[in-house]
Amino acid sequence: MLDLITREQWQGRRPREVTRLTVAPDGVKVHYLAGTVSPELVHDHRLCVDLVQEVQGWHMDGRGWNDTGYTALVCPHRAVFEARGPWVLPSANGSGLNAGHYALACLLGEHGLVTPPQGMLDGLADGIRWLRAEGGAGRDILGHRDGYATECPGDPLYRVVKRWQREGLPPAGPVRVPPFARILKYPPLMTGDDVRTWQQQMRRRGWAIGVDGKFGPASKAVAAAFAKEKKIVSISGQVNKAVWDAAWLAPIT
Ligand SMILES: [Zn+2]
Ligand SMILES: [Zn+2]
Structure with a gap:
C-alpha cells in the first residue's frame, strides 16, 4: 500500500519552476544518493525527513536546479516522499534523458546504508506502481547507469532493478503492522x-x-x-x- 508523503507533509520548499510532461515516460530510472547515508536512518524516520529536505537543498542551492531533481524519494520505512511528482520533468537522469523516465531515488549511499532494506524495496515498488497509475509511466524499470556514465544506483540496488525489469514487480504486499505490546495510556507516563x-x-x-x-x-x-x-x-x-x-x-x- 502506497504511503505517500506530500511536499507539504515533509515541509519541502516550493519549486522555482515546473515543466510539465506532455508525453508519458517509458518508465522509471532508479537512483541512490551516493556519498554516505547514515545507517541510523533505519531506526529513526525523522532522519529520513531531514535527509529528504537536505537533498532538496543540495539540488536547489548546490546545483541550481528548480527543485529536487527526483520525481520522488523512498525511505527504509516504505514511505514515498513526493518531490516533482507525476507528469513533471525530472532533472536527475542526465541531460536529454529526463523526459524518457521518471527518477525515483532510494535513501541509500556508497557508504553507511548501502543495501536496501526490505521496507525500501516495498516502497520503491509502491512508487513505481504509483507512477504507472498516476503518471502514465511505461514498463521500463532501469537504473540511472543505463545510458549514463555513473555508478548510480549502486550494485546492490541495481541487482534488484535488473530482476524487476526481467521478471516484473513483486506483488504489493500488505503493510506490516509492528507487534502490539500493551495498551498505551496516560497517566502515569x-x-x-x-x-x-x-x-x-x-x-x-x-x-x-x-x-x-x-x-x-x-x-x-x-x-x-x-x-x-x-x-x-x-x-x-x-x-x-x-x-x-x-x-x-x-x-x-
Ligand atoms: Zn542517479
Ligand atoms: Zn523513513
Missing part, C-alpha cells in the same frame, strides 16, 4: 520503544506529535482525536490494539 514507534507513525500520518518515546498528555490528545476521526471504539486517549493497528492500516485522510 509510559515510556518505551513501542511508544516511539507509534508516535513516529502518527507523525508520518501528519499529526503534530513529538517522537520522544514518552506517552504524555500530547500523545493522549492525538490518540483521542485519531480514534474519534476513525470512529474506533476505545477509552478516550488510549491506544488499544484497534487504535494501534489503524495507525498503519487506516487510510490517511
Whole structure:
C-alpha cells in the first residue's frame, strides 16, 4: 500500500519552476544518493525527513536546479516522499534523458546504508506502481547507469532493478503492522520503544506529535482525536490494539 508523503507533509520548499510532461515516460530510472547515508536512518524516520529536505537543498542551492531533481524519494520505512511528482520533468537522469523516465531515488549511499532494506524495496515498488497509475509511466524499470556514465544506483540496488525489469514487480504486499505490546495510556507516563514507534507513525500520518518515546498528555490528545476521526471504539486517549493497528492500516485522510 502506497504511503505517500506530500511536499507539504515533509515541509519541502516550493519549486522555482515546473515543466510539465506532455508525453508519458517509458518508465522509471532508479537512483541512490551516493556519498554516505547514515545507517541510523533505519531506526529513526525523522532522519529520513531531514535527509529528504537536505537533498532538496543540495539540488536547489548546490546545483541550481528548480527543485529536487527526483520525481520522488523512498525511505527504509516504505514511505514515498513526493518531490516533482507525476507528469513533471525530472532533472536527475542526465541531460536529454529526463523526459524518457521518471527518477525515483532510494535513501541509500556508497557508504553507511548501502543495501536496501526490505521496507525500501516495498516502497520503491509502491512508487513505481504509483507512477504507472498516476503518471502514465511505461514498463521500463532501469537504473540511472543505463545510458549514463555513473555508478548510480549502486550494485546492490541495481541487482534488484535488473530482476524487476526481467521478471516484473513483486506483488504489493500488505503493510506490516509492528507487534502490539500493551495498551498505551496516560497517566502515569509510559515510556518505551513501542511508544516511539507509534508516535513516529502518527507523525508520518501528519499529526503534530513529538517522537520522544514518552506517552504524555500530547500523545493522549492525538490518540483521542485519531480514534474519534476513525470512529474506533476505545477509552478516550488510549491506544488499544484497534487504535494501534489503524495507525498503519487506516487510510490517511
Ligand atoms: Zn542517479
Ligand atoms: Zn523513513
